[in-house]
Amino acid sequence: MSSIRQIQSERIATGARAHRNRALVVCRHHVLVRISHWLTIPLLLGLILSGISIYWASPIYQHSPDPQSGIFDYFADAGIWICAHIRWLHHYADPADWVYNHISLGPFMLAFAMRFHWLCAYSLMLNGLVYLVGLILGGGWRSLLPRDARGVLQVTRYYLGLPYAILARRRQTHPGFHTKYNPLQRLAYFSVAAAGFLSVTTGWAIHKPAQLSWLAAIFGGFDKARVWHFWLMWFFVVFVIPHVVLVIADGWDTLRSMITGWSTRFVRPEVSDHEL
Amino acid sequence: MSSKQNGAELKSARRSALLQKFQSTLSERPAEPIEVEPSMLRGWTRRNLLIFGAGALATLAVGGSQLPREVFERLGLDPLKTGSDDKWLLNKALQLDDDVATALYSQHHLVPTYTKSQITPLKNNYNGATPDPDYIPGWRLTLDGLSSGLTVSLDIGVLLAHHQIHDQITRLVCVEGWSAIAWWSGLRFDDLLHAYPPVSQAKWAHIESSVNLDVNGNPDPYFVSIDLLTAQHPQTLLATHLNGQPLTVEHGAPLRLLVPVKLGLKNIKAITRITYTKDEPRDYWAERGYSRYDGI
DSSP states (O other): OOHHHHHHOOOOOOOOOOOOEEEEEEOOOOHHHHHHHHHHHHHHHHHHHHHHHHHHSSSSSSOOTTTTTTTOOOOHHHHHHHHHHGGTTTOOOOOOOGGHHHHHHHHSHHHHHHHHHHHHHHHHHHHHHHHHHHHHHHHHHGGGGGOOOHHHHHHHHHHHHHHHHHHHOOOOOOOOSSSSSSHHHHHHHHHHHHHHHHHHHHHHHHHHHTTTTHHHTTTTTTTHHHHHHHHHHHHHHHHHHHHHHHHHHHHHHHHHHHTEEEEEEOOTTSOGGOOO | OOHHHHHHHHHHHHHHHHHHHHHHHHSSOOOOOEEEEHHHHHHHHHHHHHHHHHHHHHHHHHHHHHHEEEEHHHHHHHHTTTTOOHHHHHHHHHHHHHHHHHHHOOHHHHHHOOOOOOOOOOOOOOSOOOOOOGGGOOOOEEEBTTTOOOOOOHHHHHHHHHOOOOOEEEEEEEEEEEEEEEEEEEEEEEHHHHSSSSOOOEEEEEEEEEEEEETTTTTTOOHHHHHHHEEEEEOOOEEEEEEEEEEGGGGGOOOEEETTTOOOGGOSSSEEEEEEEOOOOOOOTGGSSSSOBBOO
């Protein structure tokens, strides 16, 4: 500990070059941000799996019951379709339950799924507070505010064009920014935090529609709040896929910074883009 | 230059300074780098990896211990063949949630009411056997645990003649997630509590039903617990009518509980007996892993 203090007291001015054998690092993420980031993974997974088990009891999206099977749930239809079209699933015992057996804790376990959902939901709310405290103490909240709509378009265009550029073996340069995150990252991380907040509030609206009827009214009533809650779940799923792909593509420094906090990559305002 | 102009310029300068200050508060601060030996950075990384890895394993172990056997079996695993079925952490979470629901409850907070045009179809969600309507002509409501020490038996005529009938159009919310808006009429539970006061220490009502056969016709008695604070809520009715018509057997003829501050499963049909108690009585669904309080 004392050695760290010693080093910190000899802070080097921003932009200065490190000594040959030494590394220049910055603290990229506050420890509370790192802890809450990793805890979000099991909590969201638990919430989604138990949430779909709860959804099973009364699906939002229903059609009129099939005259023969009595099935009215699109997720059951999807399971039947999957088992009919994938060869090694032809003999699956309960095709109508296939989706629930694979992306939830399972059908016929409403009471258990609700208890599991409450455990994860209260933990997620606590985790969200830890994240906010970490953002405030570390000053990281400033890097999350979206403020550059044109930049978002620039970066989006870059990523949309990237698969074609790779196929065509054409070099494409990433737009440069002098900030911790690029504008698209800022929008994405801000939205995922906002979606977390909305998931919690829509959750309360459908959990306590009598005592918190004003909250349900904000989302258009009890039934609409259920629809919000359902689609917010898909927002997290959609966020996670590019998030993980890009972290792998970006390399060890980015992943390490979310574990240890330290990063050797940081903004050096005096240095031009080429050197970065 | 007039002093008026001067003042305006000063004002706009002050405004732009304020704006700049606001923008700089929101704008990113450059990170301050520190110089470290690469070996030290490796040491920190190793230490943090170990700490976070241990945390991940602990989370997996605690989370996994709370999952039921069926989930492992579905994955083709059953590592805890002799493990305990006590899900202590889940029970704690359910208790916390019930405490929150109890704290949210207020006798003065009324649930939203709707207009007749907003009424939706209401299904009979009970999959057991609907009782034979033969019980209706001889039906009586038995009250026990009264301050008088007596057991009172009432017929529907007495209930309807001696109490004011209230109408309300409220939402019935099922634990499964569906809901229905219906028009209910009946007497207030609170009026019955005044007419036949419970023993002074009573905090609970245990309510039994004549809907008591399962899908194969075997005995499956239904009973719920209701806290007296909820029973005293002005919108808690002992309902006799649904959408202006006397209750059918499917909806709990001749008298059912209508408690819009609770989940549908507490809205017990075809009430036969109410017993007031000091201690929390048994509840059908609480014994099957659901909440005991079910406040919404």
